[in-house]
Amino acid sequence: MSHDFSALLRTPLTERLGCRFPIVQTAMGWVADADLVIATTRAGGFGFLAGATIEAGKLEGEIRKVIEATGGSNFGLNFHMFQENAAQCVDLAIQYRLRAVSYGRGPDKKTIARFKEAGVLCIPTVGALKHALKAVELGADMITIQGGEGGGHTGGVPTTILLPQVLAAVKVPVIAAGGYSTGRGLASALAAGAAGIAMGTRFLMTTDSPTPPATLARYVKVDDPQKVRVTLAVDGMRHRMIENPFIDRLEAASPVGRLLIALKSAWAWKQQTGMSLGHMLGVFRQALKEDPGAVSQTVMSANQPVLLQRSMVEGFPDEGILPSGQVAAAIGELESCADVIHGIAAEAEDCLAALYARLGDETAAGRRADTEAAA
Numbered sequence: 001m002s003h004d005f006s007a008l009l010r011t012p013l014t015e016r017l018g019c020r021f022p023i024v025q026t027a028m029g030w031v032a033d034a035d036l037v038i039a040t041t042r043a044g045g046f047g048f049l050a051g052a053t054i055e056a057g058k059l060e061g062e063i064r065k066v067i068e069a070t071g072g073s074n075f076g077l078n079f080h081m082f083q084e085n086a087a088q089c090v091d092l093a094i095q096y097r098l099r100a101v102s103y104g105r106g107p108d109k110k111t112i113a114r115f116k117e118a119g120v121l122c123i124p125t126v127g128a129l130k131h132a133l134k135a136v137e138l139g140a141d142m143i144t145i146q147g148g149e150g151g152g153h154t155g156g157v158p159t160t161i162l163l164p165q166v167l168a169a170v171k172v173p174v175i176a177a178g179g180y181s182t183g184r185g186l187a188s189a190l191a192a193g194a195a196g197i198a199m200g201t202r203f204l205m206t207t208d209s210p211t212p213p214a215t216l217a218r219y220v221k222v223d224d225p226q227k228v229r230v231t232l233a234v235d236g237m238r239h240r241m242i243e244n245p246f247i248d249r250l251e252a253a254s255p256v257g258r259l260l261i262a263l264k265s266a267w268a269w270k271q272q273t274g275m276s277l278g279h280m281l282g283v284f285r286q287a288l289k290e291d292p293g294a295v296s297q298t299v300m301s302a303n304q305p306v307l308l309q310r311s312m313v314e315g316f317p318d319e320g321i322l323p324s325g326q327v328a329a330a331i332g333e334l335e336s337c338a339d340v341i342h343g344i345a346a347e348a349e350d351c352l353a354a355l356y357a358r359l360g361d362e363t364a365a366g367r368r369a370d371t372e373a374a375a
């Protein structure tokens, strides 16, 4: 008797997000633009626009672009409540009745109630069990857990520990993220009870990604997961990225040295940071009197968008930062979003079919043993 294993890929995620496969393309600053979301949606996945880094004046245009290209609002918007245009993100998600919003530091109960009233699903990303519980209490419709191996800002709990913990503790559907790039990974997440997987790095490393070729080449080249590591040197938070000369210099420097690097990069792109020479010298003098380590961190944090743009938009991978999950080391080539999504779905079905076939084998073996014992 043949079985339709694709039915196992229909989950609360595909039902509620209205997509064909239980595969989410997460938001990534300066990467998850309208084109990436369009490619994901057309291939049957669910994509999030990176609302935290799309300029306020362009955000509505990007939303409309996806709607026009895909014929609907079956995609999501990611934002953080601490960004300047957070209220605009909330209003636009509601106005265009987007299917979902995702966020780290999330909106309050009142804002979540507005989303619910408009039918916009709230899907926060969490890196620890206690954050998952809090998110559910605030009204999350689904939760994405991101294990520590995931890219960008990330927690310290691996996916293999965090996923079962959260699955056991909450009733809403859980999406697994952090380290996924294969159908085997999707099959394992579904078998554990997740509603699907979400991936950042794998979608960044596609031919549909807007990231410049020189920077993408760096992602493809990395083959040692230890070289995709967490640093606190950029903004004091756990930030996973590919090791590069900029990060090495930053980490090796003394507090005063770090301050100089921070100010130098701020100065190099002063048009963007708006830093004058006088201001720069003032910060330096003040820092020497106070705590150069703390001041360099503040300057570096403010610089972060500039450092990200240098590598992710302008294409200078050694001069900025390269946020990435460890899974980049397991990805050897760029593929289209469609190939990634369809390949993962097909491999997951094969895995689940193989698991089921084992049951058949064991049943047959059991029958043989019973027959032999009876004889």
Ligand SMILES: Cc1cc2nc3c(=O)[nH]c(=O)nc-3n(C[C@H](O)[C@H](O)[C@H](O)COP(=O)(O)O)c2cc1C
Residues within 6 Å of the ligand: 026, 027, 028, 029, 031, 050, 052, 053, 078, 103, 104, 125, 146, 149, 150, 151, 152, 153, 177, 178, 179, 180, 198, 199, 200, 201, 202, 204, 322, 323, 324, 325, 326, 327
């Ligand atoms: C280049 C890059 C940029 C990211 N930017 C954001 C962001 O702006 N907002 C956010 O919530 N998560 C961001 N993340 C985290 C991803 O959305 C996602 O949760 C993570 O990549 C999942 O782990 P994976 O990389 O192993 O797939 C970023 C990740 C990467 C790799």
